[in-house]
Amino acid sequence: MPVFKPYYTIKGSLLAGLINSGKPVPGNWRLNILLESENDLNPALFKFIGGINREFVFSITDTLLKRTREFPHLLGKLYLLTSMTRSLTGKRNILVFSEADGNPSVDTGAIKSFFEAQGSRDINFPLLQVKNPNKKDNSTWRLLTPGFRDSDSSTIIKETALTGLNTVIYFKEPVNDLSALEQIDRELNQSDKQLVQNEAGNGIKEREEFEMERDLWRKRALLYQDFLMLSKSVQQKEYYDVIDWYHKEYEALPVWYKRLGHVIKVLMGKRKLKSLFNKKPVKNTGNR
Amino acid sequence: MENQSKIAVLYHLFYEDTSEMICEELDPLLTLNATYLFNICSDTPDKKQISARLKSKFPSCIIIDTSNKGKDIGAKLALIYLFLQSELQANYLLFLHDKKSLQALKSVTWKKDLLKIISPENLAEVLNTFDNNENCGIVATKEYIIEEPLEDGKFTGINGNILSNLLLNYNINLRSYLFVAGTMFWARAKPLRDFFTQHDPLKIRAELEDGNVLDNFSGTNTHSWERLLSWIITSKGFSIKGI
Numbered sequence: 001m002p003v004f005k006p007y008y009t010i011k012g013s014l015l016a017g018l019i020n021s022g023k024p025v026p027g028n029w030r031l032n033i034l035l036e037s038e039n040d041l042n043p044a045l046f047k048f049i050g051g052i053n054r055e056f057v058f059s060i061t062d063t064l065l066k067r068t069r070e071f072p073h074l075l076g077k078l079y080l081l082t083s084m085t086r087s088l089t090g091k092r093n094i095l096v097f098s099e100a101d102g103n104p105s106v107d108t109g110a111i112k113s114f115f116e117a118q119g120s121r122d123i124n125f126p127l128l129q130v131k132n133p134n135k136k137d138n139s140t141w142r143l144l145t146p147g148f149r150d151s152d153s154s155t156i157i158k159e160t161a162l163t164g165l166n167t168v169i170y171f172k173e174p175v176n177d178l179s180a181l182e183q184i185d186r187e188l189n190q191s192d193k194q195l196v197q198n199e200a201g202n203g204i205k206e207r208e209e210f211e212m213e214r215d216l217w218r219k220r221a222l223l224y225q226d227f228l229m230l231s232k233s234v235q236q237k238e239y240y241d242v243i244d245w246y247h248k249e250y251e252a253l254p255v256w257y258k259r260l261g262h263v264i265k266v267l268m269g270k271r272k273l274k275s276l277f278n279k280k281p282v283k284n285t286g287n288r
Numbered sequence: 289m290e291n292q293s294k295i296a297v298l299y300h301l302f303y304e305d306t307s308e309m310i311c312e313e314l315d316p317l318l319t320l321n322a323t324y325l326f327n328i329c330s331d332t333p334d335k336k337q338i339s340a341r342l343k344s345k346f347p348s349c350i351i352i353d354t355s356n357k358g359k360d361i362g363a364k365l366a367l368i369y370l371f372l373q374s375e376l377q378a379n380y381l382l383f384l385h386d387k388k389s390l391q392a393l394k395s396v397t398w399k400k401d402l403l404k405i406i407s408p409e410n411l412a413e414v415l416n417t418f419d420n421n422e423n424c425g426i427v428a429t430k431e432y433i434i435e436e437p438l439e440d441g442k443f444t445g446i447n448g449n450i451l452s453n454l455l456l457n458y459n460i461n462l463r464s465y466l467f468v469a470g471t472m473f474w475a476r477a478k479p480l481r482d483f484f485t486q487h488d489p490l491k492i493r494a495e496l497e498d499g500n501v502l503d504n505f506s507g508t509n510t511h512s513w514e515r516l517l518s519w520i521i522t523s524k525g526f527s528i529k530g531i
Contacts, residue, residue, distance in 0.1 A: 043373060043374050043375035046350075046370070046373050046374040047350075047374050047375075047376075050349075050350030050351075050370075050374065051348055051350070053343065073488075076369065076373075076488060076490045077373060079490065080352070080366075080369060080370060080373055083352040083353055083354050083366070084350070084351075084352050117494035118354070118355060118357060118490065118493060118494060119330075119354070119355030119356065119357035119362075119498055120330070120354075120355050213333055213334075216331060216332070216333040217333050219331055220304065220331070220332075220333055223331075223500070226500070227500075
């Protein structure tokens with residue numbers, strides 16, 4: 001039976017510290033890497049992400065998002081990150097974290113243009129508002145902001161059970177000790193009765209994956225159809241190239257020259273003398 | 289080879305049924321302790337299974353998935369970008385992809401020939417060639433090292449105009465017109481790293497054609513960059529060795 005697993009938010013800077021110190025990231029919980037500055041997008045992060053098997057997403061602050069217009073080199077790094085973090089069946093997401101009150105303006109134009117130029121048009125930007133976590137946009141992503149020190153796993157379980165599919169946990173206080181986080185996750189896993197993902201949520205995910213795969217297979221079938229048509233055109237071109245060559249290089253030669261050629265063939269043993277006097281055209285049976 | 293750990297394999301997968309074969313193809317390289325970077329095309333179904341199979345065979349590999357842009361050339365540019373951004377250390381890069389060329393008559397032979405460069409009987413020769421010849425920049429299958437046609441100093445092939453512009457824009461001064469057709473080859477990493485540090489591979493990728501583009505009927509950026517991937521190296525004075 002599928003169990004509910006939230007994504008725990010860890011700041012990129014904390015992750016970088018762990019990676020640089022050579023310490024492993026404990027536990028096997030789902031990870032949301034929060035990027036707050038361009039320095040968070042560093043080689044160690046790419047190597048770390050490339051090497052892990054756990055499920056993860058990444059998010060950027062709305063402040064960093066604004067800087068993508070000033071610093072275009074960030075765009076390539078974000079593109080690389082999304083190409084590494086995609087669930088391989090789901091859509092691409094860049095979660096946007098905002099600490100602003102009210103309705104923050106989120107300018108995703110620069111990222112969208114860059115991604116489109118790379119051929120990726122299926123990028124989504126679910127907005128997660130730290131000060132207003134209950135506010136829902138059209139995505140399936142939800143934010144929970146429990147207290148870290150005073151919260152116990154039962155509080156988180158209770159809240160996450162209500163939210164459904166993709167829940168991101170962002171503790172109110174800065175998380176500096178991942179072993180404490182690991183403890184919470186362990187307790188969550190032990191409380192399996194309450195961790196059972198609601199069936200509706202699970203159904204949505206399965207349907208989304210199924211539909212995406214079905215679309216890919218449909219596209220693939222069309223592609224193979226295209227290949228058949230294309231191979232016909234390519235082979236037709238090759239055929240006419242050979243015919244053209246024959247007409248230009250051989251057929252244009254004078255008759256006496258061609259006849260001399262046949263005599264030479266006989267002398268070389270490639271043709272029988274008798275065949276020169278045979279008036280019936282020689283049929284090409286295709287057997288060689 | 290000077291240091292067995294300094295090889296990076298950049299492999300692009302487009303087809304849904306090739307991952308098992310790829311794992312077998314790469315068997316001879318396992319003793320070399322190489323770094324494996326894979327790109328799976330976004331259009332490819334069954335990516336989860338493909339990815340799981342690759343991870344199981346090459347646990348430390350890095351897998352990305354990118355759109356079908358510039359075919360294997362676009363994928364290799366994305367992999368070069370990943371290689372640079374991750375600051376991976378490698379003296380030699382090996383470019384491969386799951387070529388099928390379904391439209392072509394000789395496709396089976398093409399793939400078989402191109403993979404000579406990683407066959408167990410040729411691998412030692414490839415590695416010795418780089419070790420013993422500092423001027424060698426590329427090792428590829430002999431039959432696929434071809435020369436771009438030229439007449440009176442002008443390219444006469446179908447990609448001629450695009451090639452002239454690219455060489456001018458990227459300030460590449462050719463010493464040879466030889467290139468590796470099929471883009472499966474071993475390359476010295478330094479000239480490629482130098483070039484792509486200066487010229488963003490993703491910006492170049494953005495200029496490539498979408499989908500399964502062919503140059504049978506007209507010139508393309510994609511097929512022009514197929515030539516440039518060799519010429520970036522040979523223009524720095526390195527040679528191509530055929531096996």
